[in-house]
Amino acid sequence: MTINTGAPIVVGVDGSAAALDAVRLAAREAEYRQRSLRVVHAFIWPLTGAPLTPVPGAPVTAGLRNQAEQYVTEAVEQARKVAPDLRITGVVVDGAPTPVLVAESRGAALMVLGHRGLGGFAGLLLGSVTVQVSASAECPVLVLRGEPRADGPVVVGVDGSELSTEAIGFAFDHAARREAPLVAVHAWLYPAPVGPGDILPLVYDLDAFGAEEERTLAESIAGFAERYPQVPVRHRLVRGSPARVLVEESKAAQLVVVGARGRGALGGLLLGSVSHAILHHAHCPLVVVRHHATS
Structure with missing residues (x-):
């Protein structure tokens, strides 16, 4: 046994x-x-x-x-x-x-x-x-949402927050165990404050901000990609609703992984419309990460 x-x-x-x-x-x-x-x-x-x-x-x-x-x-x-x-x-x-x-x-x-x-x-x-x-x-x-499947990628929501990093680690570990590819999704609508008291400019350069968001995505994934070189990774940077993008990605995924809270449009995850949309409409199982897993 x-x-x-x-x-x-x-x-x-x-x-x-x-x-x-x-x-x-x-x-x-x-x-x-x-x-x-x-x-x-x-x-x-x-x-x-x-x-x-x-x-x-x-x-x-x-x-x-x-x-x-x-x-x-x-x-x-x-x-x-x-x-x-x-x-x-x-x-x-x-x-x-x-x-x-x-x-x-x-x-x-x-x-x-x-x-x-x-x-x-x-x-x-x-x-x-x-x-x-x-x-x-x-x-x-x-x-458990939808029908569990053995094929398809593991999809993880990325926003640069600490809990997003926890979610990325969980997603890479899951993908490595399943020998599955990973899709790292970073969706954004508008510039958002990173911390309390941050003041945003009234006018901003969308192209420059988009480049900054691309750097956030790449830097968030880099360390895990080195730790799990066997996991194929695809970056997906989208200007749009995070919930809508993640729900769409879930149609072909075996798992979607998100942090319990994030920054910007992912802020307040599980407390607002983003979490409810994913929980109600995801087409595959969903993992919500709030803490490290116990060893």
Whole structure:
């Protein structure tokens, strides 16, 4: 049996079909990364007086607690079908999904979530859970969008920010493991302040600014390209909406990687329109990077 060491990959489950799809993706990721897999269900104690355990005379599978445990058991079985040699554990944790998943992220190498689900994960991309987890998690968060594919490039959004650098590192590592090409995308609309208090000129030279943006893209990628010489890299500098460009690139990609926050048009990612557009409309799985992965 394969021995998986280091921080695990964590996947949130709730009994939905989307969550089981996420489990299968998480199992493949764990195999690629030689990590163990931890299946987590966040269990909220009901306020309605519904039985948590079977009432006298009821089937042994009755009760919300047993149902929660069955969700985990089913998910672990699905993961084992994908990766029989993987070390897999499953757990029911008392609490609401967001705090449970954020707490789990502190010891995880990667968090994997489905794009919609039931119960505590309902409306995962439409409500606050994904925004809060992606913005607060202490590991990268992989959200399953579209159909996972083995071909196509890894696409990464580049804007020169610190978290963009984290995202580039994750994207290069993923591309190297998959023997996939990488597309580095830098999209810009107008000059934007880099830090608090920066004042922009009322009139600026677009050609000169475009050349500066090209330098930002090249410099952001250079060190990683040297570290991963086996990864073919294509630069894509576009004057346009970052969200629109990344969504378009996702149509042919196997993965899109972005930082949780950026500068300029990517500023406030996961808090404004850019994140919502990518999360709602990406055609492939999406990784949001906020922190270094745990080793």
